[in-house]
Structure formats: structure tokens, C-alpha cells
Amino acid sequence: MNELVKFKFYETALQANRDKQILAENGINSFIANEQLIQSDWLLSQAVGGIQLQVFEEDLEKAKQVLQDYKENEEFSLEVEHTIEDPEFDFVCPKCGSNHIYRDDSATSFFGISIVKSHKFICYYCGNEFIH
Numbered sequence: 001m002n003e004l005v006k007f008k009f010y011e012t013a014l015q016a017n018r019d020k021q022i023l024a025e026n027g028i029n030s031f032i033a034n035e036q037l038i039q040s041d042w043l044l045s046q047a048v049g050g051i052q053l054q055v056f057e058e059d060l061e062k063a064k065q066v067l068q069d070y071k072e073n074e075e076f077s078l079e080v081e082h083t084i085e086d087p088e089f090d091f092v093c094p095k096c097g098s099n100h101i102y103r104d105d106s107a108t109s110f111f112g113i114s115i116v117k118s119h120k121f122i123c124y125y126c127g128n129e130f131i132h
Contacts, residue, residue, distance in 0.1 A: 002056045004031065007063055009050040013039060015127075016051045019067060023055070026066045030055045091132060093123035100124040 010016040013035050023030045033052040038045045045051075055063045092099045104120045122129050 002058055004054045005057050005060060006033075006049075006052050007055045007060065008053040008067075010053065011045070011050060013051055016053050019053055022070050023053075023063055023066060026062075028055060028059045028063050028066065030059075030063070093121075093126060093128050094130055095128040096123060096126040098123055098125040104129070 007030070008016075008019065010019075013032070016032050016035065020030050020032055031054045033054055034045075034048045035051050037048060038051055093101055101121045101123050104122050119132060120129060121132055
């Protein structure tokens with residue numbers, strides 16, 4: 001019988017789901033544990049070991065290689081091209097220079113009403129969070 005093993009640990013569900021998708025695209029089944037629990041009460045993260053990505057034991061080495069290859073290719077692609085022709089915003093991430101960014105309205109609005117003039121943005125490429 002093939003057992004599930006803890007493969008990787010994450011602080012955010014976004015990171016875990018990204019890696020889960022990468023593994024799925026490469027034919028590896030994986031499962032995320034503790035995602036809803038930690039999203040409902042982030043203080044439990046330390047107690048349960050964070051958000052866990054689990055894979056079947058037989059896929060462990062292949063999963064490590066797939067994510068390592070992805071990381072290496074992602075770093076290369078960031079150097080080659082990290083802009084889009086028709087950006088939604090007229091500024092770029094101060095960390096990596098990408099204009100693949102999105103506004104996080106959850107931190108700056110209350111019931112859909114903006115409470116601050118500046119907004120928090122997050123870069124899709126490097127994950128940098130910044131105020132603009």
C-alpha cells in the first residue's frame with residue numbers, strides 16, 4: 001500500500017496550491033493538509049505544522065525534482081521576460097521590476113469601501129508585497 005508522506009510545508013495556501021498545480025501538470029497527485037484549519041485560525045499554524053503538501057511515497061523523489069526544475073526555470077524566465085504588453089497598472093514591483101501585479105483590496109477596504117488612499121499590491125512573480 002502506498003502511503004502519503006509530508007512533502008513540503010507552507011505559510012500560505014497560495015504557495016501550497018501553486019506547487020500542487022505544478023505537480024499535477026507533471027502527473028503527480030498531491031494533497032494539501034490543514035489549509036482550511038489555518039485559514040480559519042492562523043494561530044494554529046505552529047501547532048499543526050503549517051499547511052502541508054503531501055505526496056505518495058513512490059512519487060517523493062519525482063516531486064522534489066519537478067519543483068526544483070520549476071524553481072530553476074522560473075528564475076530564468078523572470079530574467080528573460082517579466083512584463084506584459086498591456087499592463088493594468090502603470091508601475092512595477094520595486095523588487096523584481098515585473099508589472100505582473102495585483103491589488104490586494106482585503107487589507108484596505110471595509111465592506112467594499114476603501115478606507116485608505118494607498119493600496120497594497122502583490123507581485124505574481126516574486127511574491128513581494130508593497131504599498132503604492
